[in-house]
Amino acid sequence: MTTSRPATIADVAVAAGVGVGTVSRVLNGAPNVREATRERVLAAMERLGYRPSHLAVALSRGTARTVALVVPHLTSPSVVLRVAGSLAVLGEQGYDTVICSVDTPQQRDHHLSALTGRHRVDGAIVVSLRLAAEHVEAFRRSRLPLVTIDVAVAGVPQTLVDDVAGGRMATEYLLAMGHRRIGFVGDTMHGAQAAGRLRLGFESSQRRLAGYRRALASASLDIDPALVRRGPHGPATAEALARDLLALPAPPTAIFAASDTQAIGVLAAADKCGVSVPGELSVLGFDDIESAALLGLSTVRQPLWDSGAEAARRLCALLRGERVVPVVQRLPLSVVTRSTTDRPRSFPTATGGKAAWRGAMAPRMSDPATGGQ
């Protein structure tokens, strides 16, 4: 008969006429239990509707088989893909995953410091969030394995792509197509920037811009500052920035957006301005989120889901006591050609445009297969 109080291991022991130790052995599949005994115990459990207490097991073992996933802006498509990747392998490895969504530096600090408390989680994956030295130190002190995705933290195993190379790859791709006036739309840093505090910072956009600049420099092209536009992340801002670019006396024939989300804003701007894509304007994004394929957006693909999965695998390795090498894991980048990029054409209203389009230039394409070196 079921009693009101949930059955414990002791109840089972009594019911089966054995000691708690034996019950525990059965529970954990220990080898040294006579088959008859084992079945008696199993029967008792069944009869009593016994369910082990997760907490008791965890406390006793000193580990809860739980890890934390700390992410910014959960609704961002790229973040979601990463989370999904992590969740898949974590679940498969038998870990529970508590998710900490961070939208402000305060939340980040709060979660991070809470996580380093005793017996909270066994380890953590941090996505795209800059960590202060004190945070890292807190993890180290707590002996909590930590890995990051899309953000470099000294001494912490990290899974990322070479954004500079990606920016360069993107730009060289457009150059190879014959574009000479290439616009850039990306993020500015944002968020509070109080004195010594670190802000929620996403620097990938900066690095991609750096790659863009290097590519232009390598091609001995001047970098027209007017072609570089930055603003808070989001399609709406990107749209506004792109409109500015299109309204220029000498508008770009191509725009490289630092993220697909922003590229979508650029497409919207082109549409509103009656600029055809890719006829009058090529647009190249970055990330390859799901809707990129849907929109036919050409983009620099980074393995988002895989980055989550890989980081999770590395965390699991750490949890097993293994070391992970290399500390910096670089995932490959590749240009995905869809229908928003093409060779440039002459401008309708030739404002001195001339667009010296000479396909002469050797198409030194960035090879699509290699990641950052």
Place this chain on the structure above:
Amino acid sequence: MTTSRPATIADVAVAAGVGVGTVSRVLNGAPNVREATRERVLAAMERLGYRPSHLAVALSRGTARTVALVVPHLTSPSVVLRVAGSLAVLGEQGYDTVICSVDTPQQRDHHLSALTGRHRVDGAIVVSLRLAAEHVEAFRRSRLPLVTIDVAVAGVPQTLVDDVAGGRMATEYLLAMGHRRIGFVGDTMHGAQAAGRLRLGFESSQRRLAGYRRALASASLDIDPALVRRGPHGPATAEALARDLLALPAPPTAIFAASDTQAIGVLAAADKCGVSVPGELSVLGFDDIESAALLGLSTVRQPLWDSGAEAARRLCALLRGERVVPVVQRLPLSVVTRSTTDRPRSFPTATGGKAAWRGAMAPRMSDPATGGQ
């Protein structure tokens, strides 16, 4: 000095020259502690770098202040919004959230039965997943509060919208605009459907279709079966279905898609077929996910984020021992008019196709106000 072994409450007690009971009182802000003592204890904690053990506290109290969020297809935009809403209030209420991502009926069953184990979580929110009676029973037996979002489960507090009314609303909206041939693109049931087993089922699409039918019936319009197309959820499928519709001898002048995701597929189809939107075809979606605003997609809006937040609030109430009423919480629906719907016009040329090439599926923007992402 920091020792190797993490400090426990006992260490603090010794260091402060008090009993563990007192330390515990300080920890929990009990009133009956002399100020001097309290400070001595606090100092000792500081000195020892004491961090309370989450597990020990949880086991002792019998609750871990953790809830589970069980969701299907985490990468779906609508699901993500709900998760974000839940996470926000759960975090604010001091709960940890473990997320269980479910892609197959097996995973669902696995998670659900694991969650009902003792001391695993304090309660759960289930999103869009059908629950078998045995699941619900397991929760009841374990005395675990349970609430659902977007799925009706007898006796379980649920947060949802009236999908039938929504389908009707959508259709009537199009009818009011003057459309008479209105196509429908939605889901079929999918997934394993073994004998007695329940499958991962999303029935909202079915209900929206029912609303569509009722609206047409109320308007005394015949329902042309050829105008109703269903397939596995996803934009690609939706695109194919929409193309079929557009290739009909008498194509619809408007299409109601059972979800925004599918509506996006419909837009893609229109673009590919050279059918202008909303000139030759009106498209109306359902959900109002973030990219709907971005694409200027007219849609039936349901409060996704709010549904997550509301369900979380109700779960918290349950956890406080309160009862929630009404058991069935209905959230409001509304038609959001953007730029993919208009009154019908006559068709230029029958099935000419001709692809009036206007860029690669240029997004139709309308309200740039959605910073989003």
Place this chain on the structure above:
DNA sequence: GTGAAAGCGCTAACAC
């Protein structure tokens, strides 16, 4: 006000 001790439910080391 504060200390001592009995749980919370389990694991694991140690005897028999």
Place this chain on the structure above:
DNA sequence: GTGTTAGCGCTTTCAC
């Protein structure tokens, strides 16, 4: 093989 017992680290009576 199996029972016994001492933790795991904290909360919470119940005395003093």
